[in-house]
Amino acid sequence: MKQDPASNPAAGQRPEGGARRQILDAAAxxxxxGYDATTTREIATRVGIKAGSIYHHFASKDDIxxxxxxxxxxxxxxxxxxxxxxxGPEATPRQRLEAAIKAHLLSSxxxxxxxxxSIRAFSFLPATVQEGCRVERRRxxxxxxxxxxxxxxxxxxxxxxxxxSVRLLLLGAVNWAGEWYRPERxxxxxxxxxxxxxxxx
Amino acid sequence: MKQDPASNPAAGQRPEGGARRQILDAAAxxxxxGYDATTTREIATRVGIKAGSIYHHFASKDDIxxxxxxxxxxxxxxxxxxxxxxxGPEATPRQRLEAAIKAHLLSSxxxxxxxxxSIRAFSFLPATVQEGCRVERRRxxxxxxxxxxxxxxxxxxxxxxxxxSVRLLLLGAVNWAGEWYRPERxxxxxxxxxxxxxxxx
DNA sequence: CCTACCGATCGGTAGG
DNA sequence: CCTACCGATCGGTAGG
Numbered sequence: 199m200k201q202d203p204a205s206n207p208a209a210g211q212r213p214e215g216g217a218r219r220q221i222l223d224a225a226a227x228x229x230x231x232g233y234d235a236t237t238t239r240e241i242a243t244r245v246g247i248k249a250g251s252i253y254h255h256f257a258s259k260d261d262i263x264x265x266x267x268x269x270x271x272x273x274x275x276x277x278x279x280x281x282x283x284x285x286g287p288e289a290t291p292r293q294r295l296e297a298a299i300k301a302h303l304l305s306s307x308x309x310x311x312x313x314x315x316s317i318r319a320f321s322f323l324p325a326t327v328q329e330g331c332r333v334e335r336r337r338x339x340x341x342x343x344x345x346x347x348x349x350x351x352x353x354x355x356x357x358x359x360x361x362x363s364v365r366l367l368l369l370g371a372v373n374w375a376g377e378w379y380r381p382e383r384x385x386x387x388x389x390x391x392x393x394x395x396x397x398x399x
Numbered sequence: 400m401k402q403d404p405a406s407n408p409a410a411g412q413r414p415e416g417g418a419r420r421q422i423l424d425a426a427a428x429x430x431x432x433g434y435d436a437t438t439t440r441e442i443a444t445r446v447g448i449k450a451g452s453i454y455h456h457f458a459s460k461d462d463i464x465x466x467x468x469x470x471x472x473x474x475x476x477x478x479x480x481x482x483x484x485x486x487g488p489e490a491t492p493r494q495r496l497e498a499a500i501k502a503h504l505l506s507s508x509x510x511x512x513x514x515x516x517s518i519r520a521f522s523f524l525p526a527t528v529q530e531g532c533r534v535e536r537r538r539x540x541x542x543x544x545x546x547x548x549x550x551x552x553x554x555x556x557x558x559x560x561x562x563x564s565v566r567l568l569l570l571g572a573v574n575w576a577g578e579w580y581r582p583e584r585x586x587x588x589x590x591x592x593x594x595x596x597x598x599x600x
Numbered sequence: 601c602c603t604a605c606c607g608a609t610c611g612g613t614a615g616g
Numbered sequence: 617c618c619t620a621c622c623g624a625t626c627g628g629t630a631g632g
Contacts (some may be wrong), residue, residue: 217617232523234435238611250613251617259611318522321578322433356596363593366579367572374571377522384563392564395557397597418601439627451629452601460627 218255220245222312226266229315233322236263264327270316271334274305278341291348292398298345300390302372307379307386317373342369354398368397419456421446423513427467430516434523437464465528471517472535475506479542492549493599499546501591503573508580508587518574543570555599569598 224244228236238259242249256262281301282294289297305313320328346361346368355364371393379389425445429437439460443450457463482502483495490498506514521529547562547569556565572594580590 232433232435234433234610235523237609239609248618249611250619253612254617321519322436322523356600359593359596360585360589362585363590364597366576366590367568367594367597370572370575370578371568372571373578374575375567377571377574378567384561388561389564389567392560393568395560396565396568399557399600435626438625440625449602450627451603454628455601 217245217247221252221255221262222266222269225262226270226311226315229263229266229319230311233263233319233324238262260324260327263323264330266312267316267320267323267327267331268334270310270312270314271331271338273310274302274313274316275334275338275341277301277305277309278338282341291345291352291354292394295345295349295398296390296394298341299368299372299393300386303375303379303386303390306372306376314376318376339365339369349398356399364397368393418446418448422453422456422463423467423470426463427471427512427516430464430467430520431512434464434520434525439463461525461528464524465531467513468517468521468524468528468532469535471511471513471515472532472539474511475503475514475517476535476539476542478502478506478510479539483542492546492553492555493595496546496550496599497591497595499542500569500573500594501587504576504580504587504591507573507577515577519577540566540570550599557598557600565598569594 221241224241225236227244228240236259238252239249241262242252252262256265278298278301281297282289285293285297306317307314316331320331342365343361346355346365349355349364350361355361375389422442425442426437428445429441437460439453440450442463443453453463457466479499479502482498483490486494486498507518508515517532521532543566544562547556547566550556550565551562556562576590
C-alpha cells in the first residue's frame with residue numbers, strides 16, 4: 199500500500215505539490231473503507247490541517263474522490279502497459295496475459311491505494327463521480343479486450359466460449375482478489391500463474 | 400430482484416410476520432447502495448412507518464443489517480444445494496459445477512436482494528456484523544471446495560494449478576458479476592456455461 | 601406504532 | 617491555512 203512517488207506521474211506537476219498530494223493520499227487510503235468513511239475531517243486530520251482548509255485545495259469532497267479514482271485507473275493502466283512493453287515483441291500471448299494479470303494484481307494489492315480504491319469503492323460512488331471516470335476505465339478495458347483476442351487467435355481459449363465471457367471472468371477474478379488476498383497465503387506471482395493457467399490451454 | 404416468499408424459509412416463522420419482513424426487504428434493497436445509504440429513516444419510509452418505530456422490531460440498525468446479510472448467504476447456499484440435489488447422483492462433475500455457478504448467479508443477480516446485498520456490501524460492514532456472518536459464509540465456501548475437488552479428481556482442471564486458486568478465480572468472477580451484469584447483454588445460462596467451460600477441460 | 605427530541609457528525613462556507 | 621459556524625442528517629431514545 200506504499201505510494202511510490204516515482205510511479206505517480208502527477209507528482210511534481212504542481213509547484214506547491216505537497217498538501218494536494220497528501221490530501222489525495224489520505225483520501226485514497228480512506229476510500230478502502232468506503233465513500234462515507236472517507237470524511238473530509240478525517241482526511242484533514244491525517245494531513246495535519248484543519249477540516250476547512252481542505253477547500254483551499256479542492257472544490258469539494260467529490261472533487262477529491264474523483265481525482266483519486268481516476269488516478270487509480272491510470273496507475274494500473276500504466277503498470278500493465280509497462281509490463282507488456284517490458285516483455286518485448288517476442289512474447290507469446292500466454293506470457294503477455296500472465297504478465298498483465300500480475301501487473302494488475304501488484305498495482306491493486308501492493309503498490310497503489312489509488313488503484314485499490316478505484317476497484318473497491320467505484321460502484322458505491324455518486325453517479326457524477328462514476329461518470330467522470332468512465333472514459334479512463336473504458337480505455338483500460340481495451341487492453342484486456344486485446345489480450346483476450348490474442349489468446350483466442352492463438353487457439354489458447356476453450357472452444358465455443360465468447361471472448362467477452364473470458365474477459366469478464368478474468369477481470370472479475372482479479373478485481374475480487376482484494377477481498378481475500380493475504381500476502382502470506384499465496385504470492386501474487388502464484389495467483390497470476392494459476393489464473394492464467396486455468397483459463398489458457 | 401423479486402422476493403419470492405416461498406423461497407424464503409424465514410417467512411411465516413414469526414406470527415406477526417409482516418412488518419419485520421418488510422423492514423428486512425427494504426434494508427436488503429437499500430444495501431445494494433451501501434451500508435451508509437441504508438438509513439433507518441429510508442427503511443421506515445419504504446415500509447410506511449415512522450423512523451422510531453423500527454426499534455419496536457429490531458434492536459439496532461446493525462441488527463437489521465446482520466439479519467439481511469446472514470439470510471443472503473443462507474438463500475444462495477440453499478439455492479446451490481437444491482440445484483445440485485436436482486441433478487441426481489448420475490451427474491458429472493462438469494454438470495455439477497456449471498449448475499452451481501448458475502444457481503449462485505441466479506440467486507445474486509435475479510432472485511434475492513438479500514444475496515446481492517451479502518456479496519456487494521459485506522466488506523464495508525462494521526466488523527461486528529461481518530463476524531456474525533463468518534460461520535454461514537464459511538459453510539457456503541465448503542460447497543465450492545467440494546465441487547472443485549470433484550473436478551480435480553476427474554482430471555478436469557489445468558495441471559499444476561492449486562484447487563484454492565481455481566475456487567478463488569471462480570467465486571471472484573461470479574461475485575463480481577453484479578458489477579457488470581445486464582439481462583439483455585448475456586443470459587445467466589450463457590455466463591454459467593462459459594465460465595464453467597473456460598475453467599474445465 | 602407515533603411524537604418529539606437528543607447528541608454526534610457530516611459537507612461546506614464566511615471572514616479573516 | 618485557521619476559527620467559528622451553518623443547515624442537514626444520522627442512529628437512537630423517552631414517554632406515551
